Amino acid sequence: MRRGRRVLAVLVVIASLAGVLVQFGIPGEIRTVIIRNTVGIAPELFYRDLRGDLLEDYENVFAVAHNAGDRLGATQEAIAYGADIIEIDVISVGGILYAAHDRPGPILGTLLTFNGPTLERIWAEAVQTGIVKFDLKESTPAFIQLVIAFVKQRTAGSSVQVILATRSQAALAVLRPALPAAILLYSIGTLDALRAMRDNEQLLSLIDGVTIQAGLLDEDNIAWMKKLRLLIFAWTVNRLDVVNELARLGVNAITTDNLAIMELLGKSGRPITRPQTAASAGP
Numbered sequence: 001m002r003r004g005r006r007v008l009a010v011l012v013v014i015a016s017l018a019g020v021l022v023q024f025g026i027p028g029e030i031r032t033v034i035i036r037n038t039v040g041i042a043p044e045l046f047y048r049d050l051r052g053d054l055l056e057d058y059e060n061v062f063a064v065a066h067n068a069g070d071r072l073g074a075t076q077e078a079i080a081y082g083a084d085i086i087e088i089d090v091i092s093v094g095g096i097l098y099a100a101h102d103r104p105g106p107i108l109g110t111l112l113t114f115n116g117p118t119l120e121r122i123w124a125e126a127v128q129t130g131i132v133k134f135d136l137k138e139s140t141p142a143f144i145q146l147v148i149a150f151v152k153q154r155t156a157g158s159s160v161q162v163i164l165a166t167r168s169q170a171a172l173a174v175l176r177p178a179l180p181a182a183i184l185l186y187s188i189g190t191l192d193a194l195r196a197m198r199d200n201e202q203l204l205s206l207i208d209g210v211t212i213q214a215g216l217l218d219e220d221n222i223a224w225m226k227k228l229r230l231l232i233f234a235w236t237v238n239r240l241d242v243v244n245e246l247a248r249l250g251v252n253a254i255t256t257d258n259l260a261i262m263e264l265l266g267k268s269g270r271p272i273t274r275p276q277t278a279a280s281a282g283p
Contacts, residue, residue: 082266
């Protein structure tokens with residue numbers, strides 16, 4: 001009993017410290033690791049003034065609020081600053097879909113630190129933008145069926161656009177016929193994954209675009225993707241100079257934590273024009 005109380009006390013201290021860390025300016029990557037491995041939530045959005053020259057027009061670039069859908073407050077904040085798209089990380093716990101980046105651990109997450117809201121709760125707020133992006137953190141058949149059922153039920157007779165992003169080709173193969181109106185993105189976080197995609201005709205036939213780590217994009221890669229009529233979502237971009245370069249190269253959307261960038265790019269009030277898939281685009 002005493003040992004159990006000591007363990008609980010330690011967990012309470014860890015969670016309290018993580019809550020404090022949310023409020024301070026710790027470097028992004030360190031902050032993300034600490035917070036997600038203690039309280040299990042995404043770090044806060046932030047507002048950082050944009051330094052540098054602005055382009056004349058950002059009309060063709062959508063603003064995606066990075067992981068904003070993992071917390072109700074962040075969702076509301078991103079909407080207030082004009083984000084075009086709310087990104088929601090999606091997991092399942094006990095057959096229910098939740099908005100969270102990682103599944104809770106068997107002890108630490110379940111007993112104390114897992115605070116992810118249900119997907120239903122976040123969806124009710126996120127649909128205000130007209131476009132909602134799910135970053136699917138699982139790919140099991142059971143999970144994919146939960147996602148399909150959720151999207152079908154919530155979008156029947158609705159004009160809301162749903163974007164589904166995953167690193168699983170098997171999941172994309174199931175989602176494509178089940179949700180023909182959804183925009184499907186292949187998630188790319190490494191150079192190896194990008195190279196593998198270029199040689200994978202079957203994968204290219206399933207997707208409408210990619211969501212890709214911004215550092216992997218260059219003029220040649222973007223030109224190749226545009227030739228295949230693929231949408232290009234770049235993540236995670238918090239600096240104006242990078243925003244400007246990607247906008248010049250013609251990306252379709254930029255994912256950011258910076259509310260100032262959402263304010264700059266957002267409030268388009270228009271849907272995403274869905275491109276032809278690679279299968280119909282030809283060589």
